[in-house]
Amino acid sequence: MDLPRLIVSSDSARLGRDSRELGRRAASGELRRIRQGVYVPAAAWDALAGWDRYPLLIQAAASTLQSRTVFCRQSSAALWDVPLLGPATLVHACTSDDGGGRSRAGVRRHFADPASLQVEERRGLLVTTRIRTVLDLAAFESFEQATAALDHVLKPQPGLPALSKEELDAGIGASYTAAAARRIRAAIAFADPASGSPGESASRALMHRLGFKPPELQAEIRDARGLAGYSDFEWPEERLCGEFDGLVKYRKAEYLQGRTPSEAVIDEKRREDRIRSTGRRVIRWTWAEIAGPARFAAFLTAEGVPRQIRPACRT
Template sequence: MDTNALILSSDYARLGKDSRELARKCAAGELRRIRHGVYVSEAVWRDLKPWDRYPLLILATATTLRTRSVFCLESAAALWRIPLLGAQKVVHACTDDPAGGRSKPGISRHRISASGSEICERTGLLVTSRERTVLDLGALRPFEHAVIAFDHVLKPDAVTGLPPLDKDSLKLMASERYSAAAARRIGTALDFADPNSGSPGESLSRAYMFLGGFPIPLLQRGVVDRKGFVAYLDFEWGAERIAGEFDGLVKYQKPEFLRGRTPSEVVIAEKKREDRIRATGRRVVRWTWAELRDAETFAAFLIAEGVPRLPLRATIPGVRARKGQPPSGAG
């Protein structure tokens, strides 16, 4: 996060400059106002990925607050680089005010009591710890949001280098810090979480499968043919010989997936890979973010593709799925 990208009207005033110049540049399309009195170059903002815009928005919000705040929920998750479902526009901060504190446009205050080891500094800002952050998401957000977060933190973070969190330790913390109902919600998502999930899109797919009453497939199963190793499958329903593949499209855009290849070369390689999978007798079912718009849309897609439903649909008391959007920060 480039903290130098922010332009503060208060800095202009201290330097004896006319802060109205910022408004003029904003009107001319040179700057974008992302918080009251906080601007960023329009070109810089345009070039930022959605998952990089939100941390900058959090920092911009921090500069407008009179006291140093502890950021929580989605805001803390973003600063820990934990993927989130959908574009984020509201910044979340803790308060110990029994009434919930004062929220205002763009910032939501939550009565979350965090202290000591549950508060960390991240990129110069105070945030709830990784453990507290994902548990809060599990307690306060829909099941599918929690699954995305838990799947991510249960494995080593390749971007930040942070180690995986321990599932049993998280369950113990949930039992000690949350109400019985919240601990049950957390436990349901934690029991379902799987570090073998390859991406947030795969995590969301699995959560929607559960909510839709579908059998949960095996993850990252290796496929071999007479020539040798073919691929690891995102999902496999073994009895039905169905291979499920989520295509988040990042493999056609991000350098770490392209690995020196052009997008067209990646498309050709994917086609050859899929042909070899089909040759093993498996049927390949592919989907993208369009099919993951919400749980009902995805269920209809899987049914149309011949994926069987379980006789009794699994449900989570008190938790309903919400419309899905591509997680910020992942494919």
């Protein structure tokens, strides 16, 4: 989507304008200050969803940093349109200082060896490559975040080809510690392009960590009239289907396909009724249920999702 225009106080000063005027406009509620010396129109900022605000924060940081910066991790992911789980407010950038890890003015610096760092341009900013970006998320963030990112890049995206697991594994190289490389490879092995959304990816990763039986993804369900639809998750032996409802899909044009949100909800209800008519149970959950492992485990257990049967230990 088109982001609102940044208003930078240093630009106003160069044009001979009184930069204090921006502060007065912010105090009146006309502007929002999103970084020291950087403002956006308040109405435009308030209309943005949280995930659309973060790229603007990155652009704001780039406009005030003294040297051209290479953005990485969550910031590079946002610019590559790789899904992030949870709110992101801290901007992440590379540094050749092997101290790394320092935060200043909302920017956290991470050490990157300049000799091995590959950089591309995205939305006018320098970022780590798509492969390096998702590998960094797999190395340093949660298993759920790693799964959401890797599931995403295993599928072609607008203007971008799908990445293969072989490409991802080859990208590990010598850039990570042995422990980080193990985490990355475990996440790559688990990743599945059949996942339909970041919420589905996070749900599946949590199920795996909590020891629940792996479901089939995007299972085809047929009734007497033919194809009833596809279920996000299915446990065939239990005649149980699971649906993640992120709610955002009812606002996305690619999901609505010309329908109004209310029409999409009605179509979803009809699809679910047809699935239930085959004798399957259907359970649904949202971001609230996967907000924490204990809460999701309790939900799945109460709904009868089976646990993984682990091989008995031999003595």
